[in-house]
Amino acid sequence: MIKRIGIDIGGHTVSAGELLSDGGSPLPAALATVSTPQERDMTSLLSVVRDQVLQRVPRGSRCFVGVGVPGFVNRERSVILRLTNFRGCDGIPAALMISEDLRSHGVYADVRMENDANCAALGEHICGTARGMKDFVVMTLGTGIGAGLVANGRLIPGAHGMAGECGHLAVCSEDLYHSCMCGGAGHLEEAASAGWLEKKALENGLPADFRAIWEMRRQNDAAKAITEESLNAVARGISSICVTLDPEAVILSGGMSRAAGIAEELRARVMKYLPLPMRSVFKLLLSELGSSAAVAGAAALDDSL
Ligand SMILES: [Zn+2]
Incomplete structure (x- = not known):
């Protein structure tokens, strides 16, 4: 089974972890939190996502990377429409850019993007307050x-x-x-x-x-x-x-x-x-x-x- 990495990009912090299945109940493991890069632009976002993935996935392997972003994304979850607290990210096909950036560093990732609050809702449903x-x-x-x-x-x-x-x-x-x-x-x-x-x-x-x-x-x-x-x-x-x-x-x-x-x-x-x-x-x-x-x-x- 390929690794499933979740990365939540926040205004102040970026959190990342790997989804593990613990007796049927998926739990995020090895959660790490780092400061959001001060530049708050696409280059720094690519860099922080790459760092978190490369810490967890060996080069030459495949993985799934889900990225939560604090703003509007399009219906297909491929393009950032508006990130209010970031610069120069609007209209960017971020999922494809992250995938290509990781590939250039030897990791083959299927990347999906989603609004961060939607990610939180999914997480609460899987293993938190909204179970059931x-x-x-x-x-x-x-x-x-x-x-x-x-x-x-x-x-x-x-x-x-x-x-x-x-x-x-x-x-x-x-x-x-x-x-x-x-x-x-x-x-x-x-x-x-x-x-x-x-x-x-x-x-x-x-x-x-x-x-x-x-x-x-x-x-x-x-x-x-x-x-x-x-x-x-x-x-x-x-x-x-x-x-x-x-x-x-x-x-x-x-x-x-x-x-x-x-x-x-x-x-x-x-x-x-x-x-x-x-x-x-x-x-x-x-x-x-x-x-x-x-x-x-x-x-x-x-x-x-
Ligand atoms: Zn508003």
Whole structure:
């Protein structure tokens, strides 16, 4: 059996691992995390993927490489349409470029690409919180905000491959109008992500660190106001997703989801927005796998939902 490598490209870190079958339950193994190259361009992405693959696969052999990217990819999962936090990657046939780059280094890889939140949803379904679920949403809360949507046991790609880009739900009113890096405006990601929280913190003389802002929110009025705005926007996003899909559960993943008490804070706020019949069945859960979910999902892209 050929090795199956999963690589999750994040705004701050790149995680990689190999999918192993442990008595029938696939688990990501030898998970490694390195910093995302500062250049954040295609050349550095090729380099970081190559490094991770060559550490695990001997030259001259075949493997499968699944790559999760934080942005829009086309329906065929071959071309990056928009990576908001990277430069010069839009319109690039990245799967083919990665495959050719690896071949030039002696590794014959079948490469598939997928949105990172979709990878996280696949990973949670294979070996995490969503095991056994047919209708669920994994929402990634980090530098950016994304979601993977699974309905009736199938990942929803959408007509153009862009379904589930929930960081770009237009949840902000005109007085909180933000320009989003995607080119749109009023979007959740620009009003609630860790990236936004850290930017607002700097403007208010606070440390540009999400965990620090979160810990300060009960003692510091500015930290409280910033976190409140973020939580309310995320809650509006979750409520809108629930009304659209009626999932069995919404599973929170990503760096922000690991802040103590965030699920409870969000649950109370989502209730306010949900229609009455949905409140008794609403389930907000935390990822069991953390950052390894997207790695597991990426490595399983050759056999996905
Ligand atoms: Zn946007």
